[in-house]
Amino acid sequence: MWRRETLTIPPDLPAVNCVMLAVSPWTYGAAQVQESGNYLSPENALNWLAGQMDKYPGPSQVFSILVTASDIEQFSASLKALAGVLPLPDVNKTIRRSDSAQTLALSRMQIPGAAMNLPPVAVLSSATTRTSTAAQRVISAGESAAGDTSLDDIDAQLAEFAALSESAKNQASAALDDLASQSAVAWIYDETGDPATIAGNMSKQPPDPAAVLTFGLVFMGDLEHLLRMIKR
Incomplete structure (x- = not known):
């Protein structure tokens, strides 16, 4: 039934x-x-x-x-x-x-209005673009580490990667929480x-x-x- x-x-x-x-x-x-x-x-x-x-x-x-x-x-x-x-x-x-x-249905009842302006320029950000950016930074860090890079530079790059990793985890957790709230x-x-x-x-x-x-x-x-x- x-x-x-x-x-x-x-x-x-x-x-x-x-x-x-x-x-x-x-x-x-x-x-x-x-x-x-x-x-x-x-x-x-x-x-x-x-x-x-x-x-x-x-x-x-x-x-x-x-x-x-x-x-x-x-x-x-x-x-x-x-x-x-x-x-x-x-x-x-x-x-x-x-x-x-x-x-x-609405357009049949309304007089055509003025043309819409283009939306303002904004950063394109999504899960895939953020992942791509993070991956590129990791590759860049690896290439820099292979060259004439100081230990301080390597530490800074590793710290940035750790921050990106933590951010990705937080985003994934937030996505799961949002999914659980949907019905x-x-x-x-x-x-x-x-x-x-x-x-x-x-x-x-x-x-x-x-x-x-x-x-x-x-x-x-x-x-x-x-x-x-x-x-x-």
Whole structure:
């Protein structure tokens, strides 16, 4: 049976190998496309997912997540909450399309404004760029140490590396704390058995039948660790 649950990511969640299916109002063959936008009911979303699940050889654990809404603003907000827990490419892609749909709807009601100025120049900083900079400094320190470098210079470079290492650890710890604080409320369904049979069970009583926007995820495989996302 479908139920509303709070989803979080445990800090010690290992890598999970599984099959993943995703459906959204922009999935070809699943959604209703009208002049006012794209729509997908929970029933149609589950019917589309069921057609894909039939192709998977069982038995298997199945874990399904549905985000439903009656308007685009609520839909986008719920998706962004889910992305805080599961920043999967399909989730982020649907968020971008949802945001674009909102922008398009607003632009139809507004007079075009003045062109936006370019944002101010800022340092590009991310986990990857900081790691790259730190690595370059380590290489530079090694090359300098191999040349005519004094002991004081080497000590200074080692101290800088130690500071960078400590900063990286702090950033990683902060990232884990932030991840642990994220949560999302969604419809979930989990069952073990033949995927085709489970697909039929999932489709029997779709949740939130009045919703006109739906995003669905289905995971199939050994999902013991992934199911720990459900906050008990």
